[in-house]
Amino acid sequence: MIDEALEYVKSLLEKYNITSENWYYYHNWFHTKSVFDEATKLADKYNLSPEEKEILQLAAIFHDTGFIKSYDNNEPIGAEIAEEWLTSKWYDKDKIALIKKLILATQYTYKPQTLLEELMKMSDFSNVYNGEFFEKGDDLRKELEVLKNETFTDQEWLSRQKNLISYLLSITNKETENYKKLLILQDQIDKKLKAL
Numbered sequence: 001m002i003d004e005a006l007e008y009v010k011s012l013l014e015k016y017n018i019t020s021e022n023w024y025y026y027h028n029w030f031h032t033k034s035v036f037d038e039a040t041k042l043a044d045k046y047n048l049s050p051e052e053k054e055i056l057q058l059a060a061i062f063h064d065t066g067f068i069k070s071y072d073n074n075e076p077i078g079a080e081i082a083e084e085w086l087t088s089k090w091y092d093k094d095k096i097a098l099i100k101k102l103i104l105a106t107q108y109t110y111k112p113q114t115l116l117e118e119l120m121k122m123s124d125f126s127n128v129y130n131g132e133f134f135e136k137g138d139d140l141r142k143e144l145e146v147l148k149n150e151t152f153t154d155q156e157w158l159s160r161q162k163n164l165i166s167y168l169l170s171i172t173n174k175e176t177e178n179y180k181k182l183l184i185l186q187d188q189i190d191k192k193l194k195a196l
Contacts, residue, residue: 001089002054005061006036008085016068023146025139027064036060038126042119055095056116058082059102060123071147079103111171121171122178128168129178133185137161155196162189 043053062082066074
């Protein structure tokens with residue numbers, strides 16, 4: 001099921017030109033695959049059951065498919081795409097409902113309520129924790145400029161990045177390594193802002 005879903009979503013994103021060559025510098029197959037890989041690692045790290053792991057992986061695979069129809073508020077669309085495809089594969093309806101909830105949990109301001117939602121959120125923001133925050137942030141900035149005609153001064157962009165880190169700090173357990181990484185990023189952003 002997982003390999004088939006990966007293949008389906010990759011071809012779907014390519015069909016609708018959701019690629020870096022078409023100005024999706026951040027939200028593209030490489031991001032989806034990175035989120036899937038991180039979800040797989042976290043499922044193993046947290047000793048999820050095989051069923052929970054598969055649910056998390058499928059949510060990761062489908063989490064950004066809504067971009068084929070809308071840039072904004074794409075999560076509900078992605079949840080529907082997942083439901084449609086999984087239903088066509090006779091996948092369990094209760095599991096589909098949970099997958100949809102995990103996809104919706106990737107909405108920017110949503111605060112995770114369960115471990116699976118927390119792991120989904122961590123997977124979606126894995127670039128924040130793995131040393132690629134500023135590089136991937138630049139990719140997102142370019143994407144927003146081209147696809148949404150949103151331009152940012154360096155100060156505006158760094159302030160936006162700082163807001164993201166503040167949000168992630170508010171939903172991250174203070175005892176974790178990720179929390180420490182977020183504090184370091186917050187300090188780096190503050191230094192960049194002062195240097196402007």
